[in-house]
Amino acid sequence: MSFNLQEILRRDLNEIVPYEAPRVGDGVIKLDANENPFEFPEDTIKETCERLKSFTRYPDPMSAELIAALSEYTGVPKEGIMAGNGSDELILNILLVFGNGGHIIIPAPTFSMYRIHSLIAGAKPVEVSRGSKFEVDVSAVVEACKSYQARAVIVCSPNNPTANSTSVRDVQFLLEQSGALIIIDEAYIEFGGESCLKLLNRYPNLVILRTFSKAFGLAGLRVGYLLGNPEVVKEIHRVKQPFNLNIFSQLAARTVLSNYGEFKLMVDKILAMRDNLIEEMSVIKNVTVFPSEANFILFRTQLKGREVFEGLLKKGVLIRNVHAPGIEDCLRVTVGRDNENKLFLDSLQAVLNGDG
Numbered sequence: 140m141s142f143n144l145q146e147i148l149r150r151d152l153n154e155i156v157p158y159e160a161p162r163v164g165d166g167v168i169k170l171d172a173n174e175n176p177f178e179f180p181e182d183t184i185k186e187t188c189e190r191l192k193s194f195t196r197y198p199d200p201m202s203a204e205l206i207a208a209l210s211e212y213t214g215v216p217k218e219g220i221m222a223g224n225g226s227d228e229l230i231l232n233i234l235l236v237f238g239n240g241g242h243i244i245i246p247a248p249t250f251s252m253y254r255i256h257s258l259i260a261g262a263k264p265v266e267v268s269r270g271s272k273f274e275v276d277v278s279a280v281v282e283a284c285k286s287y288q289a290r291a292v293i294v295c296s297p298n299n300p301t302a303n304s305t306s307v308r309d310v311q312f313l314l315e316q317s318g319a320l321i322i323i324d325e326a327y328i329e330f331g332g333e334s335c336l337k338l339l340n341r342y343p344n345l346v347i348l349r350t351f352s353k354a355f356g357l358a359g360l361r362v363g364y365l366l367g368n369p370e371v372v373k374e375i376h377r378v379k380q381p382f383n384l385n386i387f388s389q390l391a392a393r394t395v396l397s398n399y400g401e402f403k404l405m406v407d408k409i410l411a412m413r414d415n416l417i418e419e420m421s422v423i424k425n426v427t428v429f430p431s432e433a434n435f436i437l438f439r440t441q442l443k444g445r446e447v448f449e450g451l452l453k454k455g456v457l458i459r460n461v462h463a464p465g466i467e468d469c470l471r472v473t474v475g476r477d478n479e480n481k482l483f484l485d486s487l488q489a490v491l492n493g494d495g
């Protein structure tokens with residue numbers, strides 16, 4: 140019998156486009172992925188390396204020491220915490236356990252991986268439009284939960300890419316009315332918005348996702364964690380890769396937590412730079428800037444998003460074109476260091492003046 144690739148393929152994956160990060164040369168300023176723009180503090184790198192004794196053995200599959208440090212940091216019992224290879228891995232794991240075959244409600248526009256991970260997990264993503272200020276339409280979400288008998292809802296707060304947050308009151312409404320697992324992605328919570336942490340011990344259907352990739356500068360080491368009811372977390376462990384988090388990443392995340400003060404200072408600096416950047420962008424003619432509770436800014440100009448994106452790239456500034464329903468021709472810029480923000484502002488001005 141001959142082998143036929145097309146016959147064994149999962150056709151439901153056809154609509155997924157493989158993820159490709161833009162390839163850029165050395166001189167390009169990266170303001171496209173919402174990372175911490177500062178160098179990781181040298182003393183913190185040194186501390187992490189000094190803690191590294193060996194890597195000939197597999198890492199601790201349960202990331203026990205990191206979980207203990209996270210338990211202290213969040214106040215959540217250890218059984219209610221799971222660490223992952225970036226929060227991306229955890230999103231997929233949750234959907235593999237709870238989503239398969241069912242519907243997942245996603246208030247959109249939002250982080251594109253929710254839809255993609257739903258499809259990979261064999262779940263059916265249903266997008267419910269956010270309102271005119273990008274707020275979650277909680278009544279529409281509850282309606283959708285009822286009509287699809289949804290398994291889960293994923294709310295990003297503060298939301299990527301619109302940069303607004305969802306109130307704890309609205310989340311509480313979803314927790315009480317939806318009958319679904321409510322997943323709150325707090326990837327940017329260190330920059331703004333109100334955490335749902337205080338709801339955890341009252342609602343067994345709440346799961347909170349966090350990451351070390353944004354405020355804590357570990358994007359390249361891939362560390363995320365989730366907080367939830369121990370019974371829910373126990374179920375998610377069924378699909379966890381045994382050694383998902385490597386030794387160095389576990390150590391680095393622990394070192395971040397023991398040097399929290401240094402990162403808090405960086406967050407404060409980023410917030411001050413963000414407010415400056417918003418102020419400066421707002422006075423550029425034909426630029427509409429949306430409010431931000433995160434370390435990035437959503438904006439729109441009179442030009443097509445693609446034109447602005449390409450014009451900036453030619454000048455050595457990489458941002459993100461996030462054009463999608465509800466945010467047509469919008470772009471997202473990550474707050475960088477002062478010199479990077481200045482180059483972005485000068486380049487944006489030039490592109491809009493037609494000397495792009």
Ligand SMILES: Cc1ncc(COP(=O)(O)O)c(C=O)c1O
Nearest residue numbers: 225226227250299326350352363
């Ligand atoms: C809202 C949101 N959640 C999760 C992630 C992924 O984070 P991680 O690096 O922990 O996989 C991102 C990254 O951009 C994000 O914006």
